[in-house]
Amino acid sequence: MQIDDTDRRILRQMLAAPGLPMAELAERAGVTAATCWRRVERLRAGGVILGEQAEINWRKLGYEVEVSLRFTLDKTHPRAFDEFIAAARDVPEVLEIQTFLGQTDVRLNVIARDMAHYQEIYRARILTLPHIADTDALMLISTIKDSPELPL
Incomplete structure (x- = not known):
């Protein structure tokens, strides 16, 4: 699966702050909420994003x-x-x-x-x-x- 700079920005933000609401993730990545949602879904479907999990101390x-x-x-x-x-x-x-x-x-x-x-x-x-x-x-x-x- 090919990913571009926008996908990378989204992934960096997801790693930096897991669990962000989609609207905030989109804002931090510099894209619209709809674009962010579509891209995250494509990354999930493509197996790039495997899931999200809580980090427990x-x-x-x-x-x-x-x-x-x-x-x-x-x-x-x-x-x-x-x-x-x-x-x-x-x-x-x-x-x-x-x-x-x-x-x-x-x-x-x-x-x-x-x-x-x-x-x-x-x-x-x-x-x-x-x-x-x-x-x-x-x-x-x-x-x-x-x-x-x-x-x-």
Whole structure:
């Protein structure tokens, strides 16, 4: 799908201020509300805009610990990836699941209220996931940059 400078302006504004009413988005992008609406609908239909979602500050809800867990799976089992991922989806504290090529097969981003809660999640829900050959944990200390924005 081809996008032009107007589409890029609209996308930049959507990224900068998600959830803007269409009229305000149009004003910020320098187009009429009707033009903005048509373009946003075309970008959605073309798969450029996949959806809009709330960004939640988990710390404000009492989740103080964030851990990135990296797994190497036992790939001797033909369904290791599928079964691991299906089971990981059922862990409510898993916010993100990514798969990789290389030494790490899967990464889970896990949140917890505190270290005791994390230990409970890790022992009861994470270590019981199927086909784990090896795991490594990285605890988040701070986020320096977290932006979905690219130069449009």
